[in-house]
Amino acid sequence: xxxxxxxxxxxxxxxxxxxxxxxRVTRRAMPCDWIKTFDVLALPSLRRKITTRDPVxxxxxxxxxxxxxxxxxxxxxxxxxxxxxxxxxxxxxxxxNMPLQERGNEVxxxxxxxxxPRVFSPEQIRQAFSLSAMVLLKRTLLLAACAARTVDDPRxxxxxxxxxxxxxxxxxxxxxxxxxxxxxxxxxxxxxxxxQILRKLGVATRTQAAxxxxx
Numbered sequence: 510x511x512x513x514x515x516x517x518x519x520x521x522x523x524x525x526x527x528x529x530x531x532x533r534v535t536r537r538a539m540p541c542d543w544i545k546t547f548d549v550l551a552l553p554s555l556r557r558k559i560t561t562r563d564p565v566x567x568x569x570x571x572x573x574x575x576x577x578x579x580x581x582x583x584x585x586x587x588x589x590x591x592x593x594x595x596x597x598x599x600x601x602x603x604x605x606n607m608p609l610q611e612r613g614n615e616v617x618x619x620x621x622x623x624x625x626p627r628v629f630s631p632e633q634i635r636q637a638f639s640l641s642a643m644v645l646l647k648r649t650l651l652l653a654a655c656a657a658r659t660v661d662d663p664r665x666x667x668x669x670x671x672x673x674x675x676x677x678x679x680x681x682x683x684x685x686x687x688x689x690x691x692x693x694x695x696x697x698x699x700x701x702x703x704x705q706i707l708r709k710l711g712v713a714t715r716t717q718a719a720x721x722x723x724x
């Protein structure tokens with residue numbers, strides 16, 4: 510899927526992309542780890558939760574239309590925008606923000622961008638939006654496949670909702686520090702929850718805990 514995105518968006522002159530979302534209830538950012546060209550978790554602008562508090566991103570994720578942008582316009586129209594900080598961090602010049610999906614409290618979207626100044630034609634915007642639908646389909650199929658592989662182990666029911674989410678990130682290979690950033694928690698809190706997860710599941714290691722979701 511990553512290679513398809515690189516090739517397809519690249520033909521439109523869009524060399525950078527990332528999928529992400531936010532939870533309307535917790536106001537927590539949720540970056541996607543398998544459809545991206547840059548490490549969004551390392552960006553100071555993401556740590557300030559641009560996807561949950563920035564008007565540019567919120568308008569994109571809650572609308573049903575593509576929002577084109579360029580850096581010069583953002584500098585003039587949204588000088589205090591966290592999305593502008595995001596654009597500056599990555600040295601981007603122009604791009605498209607696209608809504609993908611609403612699922613319960615979650616809203617997902619995609620940013621595709623260029624490091625060179627450019628203006629997008631209506632046809633290019635249409636093509637990009639069509640490609641985003643392909644991304645959404647692939648993401649949905651992968652989520653369904655993951656759900657099908659999950660065993661309804663009775664021990665999982667002992668975990669709180671937050672602990673189950675932490676366990677899913679552990680299974681993705683994330684460190685406690687990464688999980689703290691993703692979930693907007695302190696590392697100390699995540700350390701505590703991981704210890705509780707191991708205790709409740711009756712296992713000694715993170716690998717053993719993660720295996721309960723992978724068998």
